[in-house]
Amino acid sequence: MPGILAAREWPAWPEFVSPKDVPTSAADEATFQATKAAVIQEYGEKALTESWIQTCAELEKVTAEIVDKDRDMISILKMEDIVAGRVSDETRARMKETGCFVVQNVIDPATTNQLFADLDRFTEVNKGRYRSWPEDNPSIFTLFNTPTQNAARTHPNQLQLMKWINNLWHWSESSTDVSAEPLLYADAVRKRPAGSPFLGLGPHIDGGSLCRWADPVYKKAYHPVFAGNPEEVDVYDLDARKNVKFDLFPGRAHTSVFRSFQGWTALTRTAPREGTILLYPNVKTVIAYVLLRPFFQPPEDPSKVMDASQWKFDPNPDQAFFPGTKTWESQRLSALSHPHLRLKECLVAVPELQPGDTVWWHTDVCHAVDAEHIGKDYASVVYIAAVPTTTANKEYTQQQYLQMAAGLPPKDGGEMGVDESKLEGWTGFSENSELVKRLMGF
Numbered sequence: 001m002p003g004i005l006a007a008r009e010w011p012a013w014p015e016f017v018s019p020k021d022v023p024t025s026a027a028d029e030a031t032f033q034a035t036k037a038a039v040i041q042e043y044g045e046k047a048l049t050e051s052w053i054q055t056c057a058e059l060e061k062v063t064a065e066i067v068d069k070d071r072d073m074i075s076i077l078k079m080e081d082i083v084a085g086r087v088s089d090e091t092r093a094r095m096k097e098t099g100c101f102v103v104q105n106v107i108d109p110a111t112t113n114q115l116f117a118d119l120d121r122f123t124e125v126n127k128g129r130y131r132s133w134p135e136d137n138p139s140i141f142t143l144f145n146t147p148t149q150n151a152a153r154t155h156p157n158q159l160q161l162m163k164w165i166n167n168l169w170h171w172s173e174s175s176t177d178v179s180a181e182p183l184l185y186a187d188a189v190r191k192r193p194a195g196s197p198f199l200g201l202g203p204h205i206d207g208g209s210l211c212r213w214a215d216p217v218y219k220k221a222y223h224p225v226f227a228g229n230p231e232e233v234d235v236y237d238l239d240a241r242k243n244v245k246f247d248l249f250p251g252r253a254h255t256s257v258f259r260s261f262q263g264w265t266a267l268t269r270t271a272p273r274e275g276t277i278l279l280y281p282n283v284k285t286v287i288a289y290v291l292l293r294p295f296f297q298p299p300e301d302p303s304k305v306m307d308a309s310q311w312k313f314d315p316n317p318d319q320a321f322f323p324g325t326k327t328w329e330s331q332r333l334s335a336l337s338h339p340h341l342r343l344k345e346c347l348v349a350v351p352e353l354q355p356g357d358t359v360w361w362h363t364d365v366c367h368a369v370d371a372e373h374i375g376k377d378y379a380s381v382v383y384i385a386a387v388p389t390t391t392a393n394k395e396y397t398q399q400q401y402l403q404m405a406a407g408l409p410p411k412d413g414g415e416m417g418v419d420e421s422k423l424e425g426w427t428g429f430s431e432n433s434e435l436v437k438r439l440m441g442f
Contacts, residue, residue: 010344011371013202016324016337028327029320035214036294037317039226045313047228048295055230055288056308059340062282066346071272073281074350075101079157082164096168096236099283099362102350106157106265112355116267116380119148123191126423131416134200139192142416145404146189147427152265152382153184154432154439158358165261165360165386171238178238179389183397184439185257186410187383192275194375201369203280203333203343205290206255206262209325211248212291218244222291230288235364242390251328256412257393259385261360262367264353267380272349273372275379277359280347280366287364290331293338294322305339333366341366360386394441401440405429 016022024032040048066073075095081087082103095101107115123130123141132138143149152158162182171178192198212218221240224232234240238260247254270276280286299310324332335343347368350359361367373379387393400410405428409417420426429436 010335011199011202013199013334013368013371014332015334016332017334019321022322022324022326024326031214031327032210032320032322032325033317035210036320036322039213039219040295040315040317043226043228045315048226048292049313050228051225051230051288052292052296052311053308055225055285055292056340058231058285059289062285063340063342063346066281066348067342071348071351073098073348074279076351077101077103079103079106079161082161083157092168097283098281099235099365100279100281100350100360102353102357102359103161104354104357106161106358107152107155107356109355112267115148115151116355116378119146119189119191119267119380120378122146122148122423122425125425129423130418130420134198137193137196137198139196139198140188140190142188142409142413142418143420144186144188144409144413144417145407145420145426145428147425147431148267149186149189149382150429150431150436152267153186153384154435158265158384159439161358162386166388169236169238169260169388171242175239175242177389177391178242181389182439183257183387183389183393183441184436185255185259185385185387185397186400186404186413187385188413189383190379190381192373192379194373194377194379196275196373197371198275198369198373199371202371203347203366203368204324205287205331205333205364205366206253207259207330207363208244208246208248208254209329209331210322210327211245212331213294213322215245215248217241222287225288225291230285233284233288235283235287235362238388238390243392249327252415253328253330254412256396257387258390259363259387261362261386263358263360263384263386264381265358265384266353266355267382268378269352269354269375270379270381271352271375273370274375275373276349276353276370278347278349278368278370279359279361280341280343283362283364286341286366289338289340290333290366294320294325298339308340358384389441397440398442401437401442
């Protein structure tokens, strides 16, 4: 079965094939050069090349399976099975390999329909008093504290699910500051109109961009990838990431917290070609490839591009081109800059979601938002992530609580947010004040 994007025209997402496609300042250019030089000095050409060859070989198997199975790669679970402990070890292992899955009926449809109606009314009555984007056809609203968002975040099933998801990761018993108990991270909300094209979120990976190479703690989390043993990287080691500076470089796309899995909670039906999310169902091999890509130059002969052995190691730090990497944005990918990923065939749409269903993807998973919405109704989701308890996460959510309790936007949304206490229908945390306070680290 061909990938859904292979069956139609590839969206006009940007390509990142040369430095001119990723403009940088002189200061940023120096940072890129120093970052590349540091990795090469620490690991050397031999180890990096061994990892490159191994990773590209593994990608041949990964991509073949995805092309064959398409969206069947994405596991579909039911909330009642999670509650009853009926998810098999085999299913869990498969979910961890692909790094993405759907959980159905997390919030019952009747409740969810009311939540969307409440959001629709809130956004309409306050239109023009908050920010949204894209400007020409708004669909993402930088609201963080609406009654709908707070109700969806604190729903008992949602909290139980987030804890279960956090437990897909592991940490040592000595890490007494870490637990699977979820913290609430306030993000925005989407209400995408039918018929609205959207090219703003092509293939990308969140959780920082250049900081994956530049932050010493983050780089160490991927040590086997750089050291010649990519198959040994553990992308579920929470100890390795709990102290990462995800916002090492300022940028609106970066979060201050560690999210074990990002997520959408559907307020309405969404489906392939109807404003859904597209996922690349593999974690370990894809992120290894992205990390290694800046150290190799493609062959001049286009017919040899898919032969990893024809790519040349580039030891020159002055040629520090990190394809799709801008310090202030998430890590971007494209079909031409990352050819071995076969993005046009392997970026697949999640199965149809009904109101109250959720979809989740690992922090290292490549994803994109469907460029088209040919449906007849709104495609609306609340952005709700699984955030484990760590010292750094708790420090952020405590600050977040103090800001939001006063109606102000959280730190990560401050640039785009407004004082929501001035909006009609704002209730803040009054419905669940003690629960919200606890879930934000107090």
